[in-house]
């Protein structure tokens with residue numbers, strides 16, 4: 001009975017985390033919270049369904065990067081080639097602490113060669129992109145053998161940013177395209193700290 | 194091995210409940226089952242995206258109250274101020290037993306001051322709202338410290354209702370608006386009992 | 387502490403499987419992977435919302451068969467009567483190994499008499515339906531007492547198919563209609579084996 005209560009407690013805690021968007025961690029890049037994709041490298045168009053473009057040179061499919069994937073292959077935004085980037089305007093300015101890059105789970109994927117591999121994260125404040133104002137927040141490698149949602153800590157800083165660039169310099173083998181399933185940005189609002 | 198089998202059994206049962214819409218309990222207010230929002234107090238319009246209105250003075254965003262939220266902040270219907278109401282036409286007439294009010298989980302919320310606090314539930318049968326026919330089913334307080342989906346038992350009765358009003362008389366601090374993530378109504382169909 | 391670590395390991399594994407589309411198994415019939423419904427028996431139209439038809443005599447609601455149901459009643463495609471079929475074009479040609487038929491979970495269902503019961507699965511290669519090329523892959527009975535997603539192994543074969551027909555010869559009691567929540571097809575791509 002003690003073990004039963006004990007096991008139940010662990011299960012409930014883990015399911016609660018799972019139900020809380022998988023990580024149970026605030027995501028300043030989630031579309032339903034007001035974040036949006038500002039810009040991206042050339043998309044990889046596979047069908048007419050994905051060929052619509054919306055204002056500001058942002059593809060209508062780009063929002064998928066900021067939405068849950070529900071364990072479904074294809075719930076991603078495909079970019080052309082094995083290098084590229086996406087710029088994300090966060091819900092509000094935050095002191096960023098970590099970034100999560102999610103790909104489709106190995107167990108349901110048709111092919112994972114389109115997963116990003118070596119990545120770089122830049123952040124800045126303000127709508128203007130100015131090379132001198134874009135801070136390097138981290139570099140990381142997405143590992144196909146680990147969990148499908150991988151969280152990377154950013155360099156410690158007290159500088160608030162409201163825009164994040166995820167840049168991928170390689171992928172896991174596909175010469176034609178790279179798929180971004182979801183990007184999340186964790187941190188805290190300076191005025192609330 | 195015994196413990197393993199035992200733990201697995203608990204886990205499977207809890208995940209099954211989680212997969213069954215979180216509670217594993219029939220919801221007569223779910224949109225996919227045919228329920229709908231009939232009426233509501235003034236919405237809190239934040240963007241042009243939410244500014245469309247549909248037939249019968251019901252905002253196009255109101256249906257979110259009757260749909261899953263998937264652990265996503267923003268998957269709610271925002272009403273103006275700290276008092277207000279929503280009227281929900283159930284899928285069919287039922288003897289109501291409980292109501293569940295869900296807000297976004299603490300661990301992924303940007304701000305929970307917009308959560309409803311002191312609430313009242315009324316129920317009646319028939320499309321006409323007549324004060325004398327609207328029965329008080331319960332009063333409750335949504336507690337920010339508890340689980341994000343909170344179920345409250347209704348007063349025992351044998352009276353069937355097909356419309357429910359959730360009225361909030363206060364919220365957790367926001368002067369501008371109150372967000373309703375999801376309302377579920379549990380009970381049984383009189384003819385099936 | 388040993389038990390805690392042990393329980394946590396089991397929980398994480400089970401949640402991972404749950405998060406990976408419930409089964410953690412590749413589905414060649416998933417809509418987001420490019421599969422589609424090619425043809426079906428007469429739909430059971432309940433509302434004007436479902437009355438739109440799209441190209442090729444495929445109802446606009448038919449795609450629900452190839453999408454997640456999220457524990458929501460109604461996230462299905464209803465066909466008229468207690469016999470009928472759906473033809474599914476898979477994402478690509480595969481050696482099929484198993485099929486999963488999912489209905490809504492007992493704990494959240496309003497009525498399960500519309501669940502399919504005795505079923506037959508046929509498979510063939512090529513867009514042409516030719517009786518002599520349609521192989522019987524299995525016959526099974528969907529059991530209302532078991533888990534809501536039931537997987538059935540197919541007869542072993544080395545023949546690739548790119549189209550699957552799920553035919554139901556009876557349901558669990560509804561004279562008016564039969565609801566298909568989701569069909570998944572598991573197997574492997576011949577060129578990848």
Ligand SMILES: [K+]
Pocket residue numbers: 064065066067068069075076181182
């Ligand atoms: K996504």
Ligand SMILES: [K+]
Pocket residue numbers: 257258259260261262268269374375
């Ligand atoms: K919702």
Ligand SMILES: [K+]
Pocket residue numbers: 450451452453454455461462567568
């Ligand atoms: K479905």
